Amino acid sequence: MSWSARSPWLSTDLYSRATQDIDLFVAPAPENVERAKTALRSVFRDRSIDEIGAGDLAGEYPTVRYVPDEEAFVIDLIGRLGDAIRYEDLEFEERDVEGVRVRVATPRTLYRMKRDTVRLIDRADAAALKRRFALEDDR
């Protein structure tokens, strides 16, 4: 499965802040979305996962949110950011998590996600990321 994670602790090169969501960038090809669904089912065993359409992320719905039963967090599957940034354009770095190679989004990718949001906490995160990593606006 081709995917990259934004850690629930706002992953960056060196630091992170606790949030209550898990963002997974998923290559939006239908067969890959099916693999993502299989992975979700293996953890949550929830039939509502079947509602995620194989073509959703590549089509009208580039963000699909799944809220597991009995959990207090959300999982966002993200196929692209806006019109300009596709999965292939994302910057990431690889980490080893208990023997599994995981791609983690870079600070610049997190900044792109958060800079235009309406949520004050996200705006504060964007400002902190920009300051800490000396990021420049690339719009």
Added chain:
Amino acid sequence: MPVRKFRSLEEATEALWEDPRNPDYLRRLGWLWRFAQQLAPRRYPRGVHRYRSIGDANRSREEWEHPGSSPER
């Protein structure tokens, strides 16, 4: 954890950031989420939700967390 003093709230906020290379990282994350849920239980609408943009997804999350809030909030 020892007492730490900060000159601004901004400085204190940034001090909360964690190093994900810490081998204890995921265990601490699990503890933090459980603790947060005990302090301020939060329930999101269960199941699958689709959005046309990450902005729409963020607005939906904002509405769940702060019902009736305006986009400028």
